[in-house]
Amino acid sequence: MKYTLMMVAAFTAAACVSPEAHRQVVGAKNALQAQNAALVESQKTLSAENERLRGENRDLSGRAADAAWIADQKRRIEGLLAKYGAGTPSAQSGVELVQTREGYAFRVAGGVLFSPGQNALSEQGRRTLGELASQLSGRKVRIEGHTDDQPIQRSQWKTNLRLSVERSMAVADFLTDTANMPAENVSVAGYSQYRPAVEGNDDAARQKNRRVEILMLDT
Numbered sequence: 001m002k003y004t005l006m007m008v009a010a011f012t013a014a015a016c017v018s019p020e021a022h023r024q025v026v027g028a029k030n031a032l033q034a035q036n037a038a039l040v041e042s043q044k045t046l047s048a049e050n051e052r053l054r055g056e057n058r059d060l061s062g063r064a065a066d067a068a069w070i071a072d073q074k075r076r077i078e079g080l081l082a083k084y085g086a087g088t089p090s091a092q093s094g095v096e097l098v099q100t101r102e103g104y105a106f107r108v109a110g111g112v113l114f115s116p117g118q119n120a121l122s123e124q125g126r127r128t129l130g131e132l133a134s135q136l137s138g139r140k141v142r143i144e145g146h147t148d149d150q151p152i153q154r155s156q157w158k159t160n161l162r163l164s165v166e167r168s169m170a171v172a173d174f175l176t177d178t179a180n181m182p183a184e185n186v187s188v189a190g191y192s193q194y195r196p197a198v199e200g201n202d203d204a205a206r207q208k209n210r211r212v213e214i215l216m217l218d219t
């Protein structure tokens with residue numbers, strides 16, 4: 001019994017830790033916890049910085065691609081202006097490349113494409129559109145029909161607005177059905193006499209205002 005009491009006393013003495021030693025253990029533990037928390041915050045900061053850098057890299061890559069696309073479009077427009085710009089020696093009769101408020105457009109005289117009051121393409125009109133289609137490959141376009149300000153007297157279309165829409169539809173059908181432009185790249189609009197190319201109501205002004213414009217939406 002005496003031996004047993006001595007063993008218990010020895011074990012109890014060994015198990016006891018001084019207050020100073022206890023404070024050191026707690027301090028070390030707290031220091032480790034603080035260090036771990038700091039590492040977690042540092043990891044969050046590094047992750048955020050990496051994401052920011054990745055975003056900047058994507059932005060720079062996008063800008064480089066945009067710049068290359070813009071440069072390519074500029075070269076294509078310069079080539080078109082050299083061929084179809086007003087006053088150029090090789091300009092196609094009745095076709096002019098013009099800059100509108102929405103972009104560049106091929107302006108085709110109505111007399112080149114249609115007989116008066118009609119929406120059926122003439123043979124000359126089909127040839128003209130066939131040549132222009134090669135310049136429109138891969139582009140998105142809007143076909144815009146325009147008339148002069150004279151009311152329709154003898155025509156099945158009854159109004160200039162309907163005639164302008166029908167003519168733009170005829171051009172769109174040719175480009176998609178005959179020239180094989182993707183239908184999703186072609187849209188139509190009809191403006192009647194309300195967007196004249198030139199002001200005036202004499203014969204010369206009216207002749208210029210009767211037209212179809214093929215607006216290139218991606219220039």
